[in-house]
Amino acid sequence: MRQLNETKNDDICALATPVGRSAIAVVRVSGPNARSILQGLCIKLSSEIESHKAYLAYVYNSQSEKIDQALVTYFQNEQSYTGESSFEVSCHGNPTIVKKVLERLIQLGARLAHPGEFTFRAFINNKIDLIQAEAVLSLIESQSDEATKISLRQLDGKVSDLFKKLESEMTWCLAHIEASIDFSTEGIDIVNDSGLIHKLKDLNEELNRLIEGFGHGQIIKYGLKVTLLGKPNVGKSSLLNTLVQSEKAIVTEIAGTTRDVIEAQTQYNGMAIYISDTAGLRETTDVVEKIGVNRSLAEIKKSDLNLLVLDVTEPLSEDFKQNLTLFKGQKFAILCNKSDLINADQKKQISQELAGLIGGVQKLPGSLSFNFGKQVLFTSSIEMACRNDVLNLVLAQFESLDFLDESIVSSARQIEMVNMAKEYVEKSIAELSSGLGSEFIAQTLKDALLAIQKVLGHVYDDQILDRVFKEFCLGK
Ligand SMILES: Nc1nc2c(ncn2[C@@H]2O[C@H](COP(=O)(O)OP(=O)(O)OP(=O)(O)O)[C@@H](O)[C@H]2O)c(=O)[nH]1
Ligand SMILES: [Mg+2]
Structure with a gap:
């Protein structure tokens, strides 16, 4: 960057649009002599040109032969992106034309700009600060x-x-x-x-x-990472498939079907959500399944939100309490799955039992804070409402993301x-x-x-x- 600083009085030029064939290609020039360079490039252009006005003009080479017909716009000192005298040439998007325009500009005294040099000049000339300079880049890359x-x-x-x-x-x-x-x-x-x-x-x-x-x-920029965890056969893979609306993971009635971490992506309310399905958590002597279980556990720390899945047709076990403690210091919610197999009274009973168990876990030192209404959901992976219900629950854990008018x-x-x-x-x-x-x-x-x-x-x-x-x- 020292180099940019030391050459900040040079006239610079560059193609501002992607390389290749296109309807239009835009070449930019900035520097103290931009106006006279423009006059040299478009020799027939009136010397009375005004700032911020587009002129249809011919672009010429050094032998005064036409290179192209283009639209040129001049920006005078301090009223330009860079804060210095500059202009843009919108020519036809043919790489040979662009090459000739750039060659001519170099003959007229400009040099090829370095990456980011126009924005660098805007910063040096106090048109923007460094936060804004970084925003230019992130806007292009969003x-x-x-x-x-x-x-x-x-x-x-x-x-x-x-x-x-x-x-x-x-x-x-x-x-x-x-x-x-x-x-x-x-x-x-x-x-x-x-x-x-x-x-x-x-x-x-x-x-x-x-x-x-x-x-x-970071979550908005890169998406939200959600992991499905729980005992084997509770319906984690079925839930993944429902959430991403595609048969990503194998589903069988055999406990221990999923061995690897399976990741799939979906979009919901303008957010990218990456969902990982994992191997069921259980003690096992099977070498492959053991590796799978360790991978499941490793996913917990990498997630923005962990979803602990239960099978409501099975009694709530000690395992559940133990699994709950895995999420210490992290966001989590509980999905009571296969709820299509039970009635309203049973749901009520399970809710009470669950509340008791969670209450017990919360009494442990350094325990998790928990909002029962917000963090527990009865689901059925085979029902239509499942996807929306689960994804609404997911986003509800990140409510503050709605405050986008915040800086x-x-x-x-x-x-x-x-x-x-x-x-x-x-x-x-x-x-x-x-x-x-x-x-x-x-x-x-x-x-x-x-x-x-x-x-x-x-x-x-x-x-x-x-x-x-x-x-x-x-x-x-
Ligand atoms: N009735 C009902 N059955 C379900 C539901 N979700 C899953 N199942 C069934 O439960 C069984 C296990 O489903 P999976 O999705 O493979 O369960 P898993 O948790 O991924 O199991 P592992 O990969 O072994 O850990 C399959 O037979 C599914 O069809 C549900 O919401 N309702
Ligand atoms: Mg599975």
Whole structure:
């Protein structure tokens, strides 16, 4: 990225559309001499061209021969994507035409741009901050409607506003701590430590919210992973097939049919949901089945949600209690399957029994929190309503995902910095509470502030720029 920084006064050009044949290909040019390069490319174009207006013009080579007829749009300084003088040529999407246009632009003094260089210039010229630069990339790469919405919110500056607020509040706290070091500072009312602690705790809460939101953002971006677990023969594979509407897994009345983890995907309410069917959990001496059971257990930790499946025609066993403890610290729900085989009274009886067992498990130290109404569902894999009922239950465990108007951080770089800021804010709260010297607390807070400034790109170095821009495609 040092290279981009050192050559930021070059005129750059690139094809902005995919390589190959297409109706139209767009070539972009940006740099201090963009206007004169445009005049050199389209020699018949009036020198009076206005910014943001499309002109139909011929594009010429160095021998003044026509290369193509194209639509050209000029963007003057500061009113362009890059923040510098630039233009776009929409020519016919023939690779030989594109090649000739680029050759001509290079003759006229431009050079081929590096990947992400246009967005880099937008950043350097303060058109966007680093959050927005990353949003450009994630918007191009979004794979679902919901993921696109997150990227758009980042691009339009909502997330940046939040970070700017954090930056200004941290600066305020820092100013007050520094003021108490230097008593001669005038014009600042020194707040007491408890006032500062209160403010820092609010900041910490906001950082925590961002960290939690990151988890949700990842789910929206990459889909939700759900695993079906339970004893053999309870109907896990039947449920998988019903949920993904395809005969993915083998179903038989023999206990121990599924040996491997079988994954299939479905879409529901705009969300991608990946469902894993697993080998039934039981003690076994069968070598292959044993491996399968271990794989089932390994899936638990990888899942966003575990669904423990029961067969309602079988008595609730000790196994159930044990299986429930496997989900410590994780989201889970219970499917009481084969409910087509029992009547309403039996359902009621099972519910009561289940509530008692769960109550027992919850009394254990460090136990699971459980909402009976929200986390237990009677299912029948052979009934029509099954798919919707189960998938609604799944999404209900992620209700906060509906808060899409919230600002979500979705890049690994950003969340690393947020975690770092949180660590320092917590440290500064502890330091303030223990009455440590203001000089030390000021240093801790400066580190927190630096982390937030790096997210926005208000402070940056080559390493940060490299991380943000190296993933970009050519022409962006
Ligand atoms: N009546 C009824 N039968 C079901 C239901 N779900 C599954 N079954 C039957 O139960 C048997 C076992 O179903 P599977 O889906 O293979 O069960 P599993 O939990 O995957 O079993 P393993 O792979 O052995 O762990 C099959 O005969 C299914 O047809 C249900 O909701 N109602
Ligand atoms: Mg199975």
